[in-house]
Amino acid sequence: MAMNYPVRQRSFKPPKDLAEYPVGIAFPAGHLVETNASWRSHRPVLDAGKCTNCRICWLLCPDGVIHTSKPGGLEIDYDYCKGCGICAKECRQKAIRMENEAL
Numbered sequence: 001m002a003m004n005y006p007v008r009q010r011s012f013k014p015p016k017d018l019a020e021y022p023v024g025i026a027f028p029a030g031h032l033v034e035t036n037a038s039w040r041s042h043r044p045v046l047d048a049g050k051c052t053n054c055r056i057c058w059l060l061c062p063d064g065v066i067h068t069s070k071p072g073g074l075e076i077d078y079d080y081c082k083g084c085g086i087c088a089k090e091c092r093q094k095a096i097r098m099e100n101e102a103l
């Protein structure tokens, strides 16, 4: 019997501008009804002096807890941040460091 392999329906064209990216999973926290940060061991700390406001971290945060509404910069909602470290790993400016909270 022949296998059914996935077929690419259309070619992918990367967005030319950040505004063209789909909203994706990076909604502001609000779809979580309880704070979930109590088991976090490391927290991301933003160095505003290094941040270029490229918003890659905002785009990739799986919990959507990095907010862009703060005038002049980003804000991390520590009530919902689970400390996964993706934002720090992906920041090209090394503007986010993970600080140990478990000590």
Ligand code: SF4
Binding pocket: 046, 050, 051, 052, 053, 054, 055, 056, 057, 058, 074, 090, 091, 092, 093, 094, 095, 096
């Ligand atoms: S990825 Fe880094 S430089 Fe870009 S907005 Fe986030 S903290 Fe700032």
Ligand code: SF4
Binding pocket: 044, 060, 061, 062, 063, 064, 065, 066, 076, 080, 081, 082, 083, 084, 085, 086, 087, 088
């Ligand atoms: S550590 Fe993870 S959950 Fe917290 S702000 Fe960074 S990417 Fe989002």
